[in-house]
Amino acid sequence: xxxxQIDNLRKSFRTSNALGNTGARLVAVNNISFTLEKGExxxxxxxxxxxKSTTGKLIMQLQKADQGRVLFDGNDLTKLSPRQxxxxxxxxxxxxxxxxxxxxxRMTVGGILSEPLLIHRLATGRQVRxxxxxxxxxxxxxAEHEQRYPHEFSGGQRQRVGIARAxxxxxxxIIADExxxxxxxxxxxxxxxxxxxxxxxxNLSYLFIxxxxxxxxxxxxxxxxMYLGNIVELTSADQLYKQPRHPYxxxxxxxxxxxxxxxxxxxxxxxxxxxxxxxxxxxxxxxRCPYADQLCRQQAPPLADLGDGHLxxxxxxxxxxxYLIQRR
Amino acid sequence: xxxxxxxxxLRSYFFTRSGLVKAVDDVSFTxxSGExxxxxxxxxxxKSMTALSLLRLLPEPGRVVGGEIRLDGRDxxxxxxxxxxxxxxxxxxxxxxxxxxxxxPVLRIGEQIAEVLRLHKGLTPPQALVQAGELLTQxxxxxxxxxxxDYPHQLSGGQRQRVVIAIAxxxxxxxxxxxxxxxxxxxxxxxxxxxxxxxxxxxxxMTTLLITHDLGIVAxxxxxxxxxxxxxxxxxxxxxxxxxDPLHPYTQGLLDCIPRLGQKxxxxxxxxxxxxxxxxxxxxxxxxxxxxxxxxxxxxxxxxKEQNPGHWVRCWRH
Numbered sequence: 001x002x003x004x005q006i007d008n009l010r011k012s013f014r015t016s017n018a019l020g021n022t023g024a025r026l027v028a029v030n031n032i033s034f035t036l037e038k039g040e041x042x043x044x045x046x047x048x049x050x051x052k053s054t055t056g057k058l059i060m061q062l063q064k065a066d067q068g069r070v071l072f073d074g075n076d077l078t079k080l081s082p083r084q085x086x087x088x089x090x091x092x093x094x095x096x097x098x099x100x101x102x103x104x105x106r107m108t109v110g111g112i113l114s115e116p117l118l119i120h121r122l123a124t125g126r127q128v129r130x131x132x133x134x135x136x137x138x139x140x141x142x143a144e145h146e147q148r149y150p151h152e153f154s155g156g157q158r159q160r161v162g163i164a165r166a167x168x169x170x171x172x173x174i175i176a177d178e179x180x181x182x183x184x185x186x187x188x189x190x191x192x193x194x195x196x197x198x199x200x201x202x203n204l205s206y207l208f209i210x211x212x213x214x215x216x217x218x219x220x221x222x223x224x225x226m227y228l229g230n231i232v233e234l235t236s237a238d239q240l241y242k243q244p245r246h247p248y249x250x251x252x253x254x255x256x257x258x259x260x261x262x263x264x265x266x267x268x269x270x271x272x273x274x275x276x277x278x279x280x281x282x283x284x285x286x287x288r289c290p291y292a293d294q295l296c297r298q299q300a301p302p303l304a305d306l307g308d309g310h311l312x313x314x315x316x317x318x319x320x321x322x323y324l325i326q327r328r
Numbered sequence: 329x330x331x332x333x334x335x336x337x338l339r340s341y342f343f344t345r346s347g348l349v350k351a352v353d354d355v356s357f358t359x360x361s362g363e364x365x366x367x368x369x370x371x372x373x374x375k376s377m378t379a380l381s382l383l384r385l386l387p388e389p390g391r392v393v394g395g396e397i398r399l400d401g402r403d404x405x406x407x408x409x410x411x412x413x414x415x416x417x418x419x420x421x422x423x424x425x426x427x428x429x430x431x432x433p434v435l436r437i438g439e440q441i442a443e444v445l446r447l448h449k450g451l452t453p454p455q456a457l458v459q460a461g462e463l464l465t466q467x468x469x470x471x472x473x474x475x476x477x478d479y480p481h482q483l484s485g486g487q488r489q490r491v492v493i494a495i496a497x498x499x500x501x502x503x504x505x506x507x508x509x510x511x512x513x514x515x516x517x518x519x520x521x522x523x524x525x526x527x528x529x530x531x532x533x534m535t536t537l538l539i540t541h542d543l544g545i546v547a548x549x550x551x552x553x554x555x556x557x558x559x560x561x562x563x564x565x566x567x568x569x570x571x572x573d574p575l576h577p578y579t580q581g582l583l584d585c586i587p588r589l590g591q592k593x594x595x596x597x598x599x600x601x602x603x604x605x606x607x608x609x610x611x612x613x614x615x616x617x618x619x620x621x622x623x624x625x626x627x628x629x630x631x632x633k634e635q636n637p638g639h640w641v642r643c644w645r646h
Binding site for chain 2: 190213265
């Protein structure tokens with residue numbers, strides 16, 4: 001049994017303007033399904049408005065899905081009351097993009113880390129402080145950081161505190177929403193390494209949400225690519241990079257800048273991301289797709305298995321790869 | 329031919345209540361006409377403060393305390409304020425990271441572009457509006473007639489950045505400063521904007537100072553680069569020299585820690601973190617993070633040395 005199983009999850013929002021409800025509905029997440037095994041990392045990649053962050057919140061039950069199931073260890077979380085959810089909240093933790101906005105500026109780091117221990121009754125008295133110091137050391141900080149406030153830390157150190165807080169309750173699943181996109185390059189590498197080491201040590205499962213395919217590809221076992229609320233491709237990280245089968249995946253791979261002077265550059269994908277309130281007909285990607293034809297304009301392709309578990313939603317998946325830039 | 333921009337020994341200090349911060353500490357570089365120089369480094373290294381010093385727009389309590397900034401031979405630091413105002417937006421213009429904050433939310437796009445043309449080129453309002461439409465076409469915005477009447481919030485992030493570029497190009501500036509021009513944009517839009525900047529550079533022989541933390545963008549869009557660390561340039565040379573033969577341990581570390589497609593496992597890292605800008609050292613600023621510090625590094629500050637023609641490095645190892 002997978003640790004996490006998402007079945008046909010859907011979430012829409014009413015849109016409003018200054019005058020109130022416009023009556024239009026924005027479908028943020030459109031019937032997506034995937035599984036996550038114990039100790040596995042699933043990457044969720046896509047650009048703004050593709051629904052990747054909403055998916056994270058739906059799993060955490062921070063937002064209620066319109067329909068679909070979220071099975072954690074076989075239990076459907078969408079059916080549980082807040083009280084019944086509490087033991088599961090301990091099993092799932094989140095790491096956010098902006099570590100400053102997600103840490104209480106009026107609490108010391110020691111306070112921030114002991115709070116979850118006390119709430120979930122994981123330690124009492126003396127044990128609390130020992131555990132806080134153990135957590136600090138686990139993420140590469142020291143006991144002397146315990147009495148300091150978030151503003152005294154650099155961005156990378158704050159993200160370490162955010163990770164320590166997530167680890168405090170010994171979760172099985174960590175949802176990391178853009179955990180390194182606000183960090184400098186050298187700090188990003190340190191945090192990515194820390195996350196990988198902690199995973200190995202605690203057999204953690206990660207849902208790793210990001211817009212940067214190079215980062216996602218580096219840490220993930222499997223990757224789901226999202227576009228306008230839909231999963232358009234889902235396969236192993238290796239397969240996705242070597243043989244993308246959706247034109248959007250191909251474009252995302254091509255958009256990763258190549259840190260090598262004189263390397264041939266691919267032509268950028270044309271057009272803009274359409275509004276999710278008023279998505280295009282047929283395949284949502286067709287207005288920007290170099291492979292699109294009449295069929296794509298009329299009929300949305302289903303997410304289908306090409307064999308070997310490689311899922312793609314494209315009418316022309318066998319042709320995709322024509323524009324993929326070969327990296328030296 | 330003399331360089332278009334010649335910055336010599338620029339020093340910009342911040343006199344804060346908790347002490348002196350040397351944000352830009354003895355920075356020198358040149359940019360030739362038609363060339364793109366990338367200024368690369370991590371947060372707080374002084375790359376944006378260098379750009380703002382060029383425009384004489386340093387925020388309080390910062391001040392340029394020394395050096396020369398020559399644009400076509402004229403020292404900008406000695407110009408009277410009124411003269412400097414004519415240079416900003418006219419001879420030097422700037423593209424910012426966040427296009428929404430760079431645009432006025434209550435003015436129509438057309439008015440914002442036309443304003444520059446009226447002020448700096450003396451065009452009449454109808455002339456200015458016609459030329460604004462032409463500029464929109466050049467930056468790849470379709471249906472310019474309709475877009476001129478739009479407000480910034482009606483455009484997408486990528487289109488807004490195109491408008492900011494149109495405003496920056498309106499007066500054919502001698503120097504374009506692009507400060508993280510694509511950092512706030514989605515990855516496919518980022519590729520479009522860098523493509524546009526490259527095309528405009530070729531068409532107009534644009535001289536550009538590109539400020540970025542993304543080495544991938546540097547490799548495909550710049551001719552030369554300067555790597556900054558803690559307010560100083562630690563290495564500079566052609567893009568080929570620095571990518572193929574990096575000499576400074578910081579440059580080497582930065583190139584190594586880029587996640588590359590198709591690679592797995594742990595990334596090489598640069599140990600430690602940036603030195604506090606309020607601390608002042610006698611020795612090399614990178615010493616705590618260097619894997620091979622030697623005898624002079626601790627007590628003597630290294631100077632930039634020309635290792636190969638055009639390739640300079642600030643390190644005792646070379």
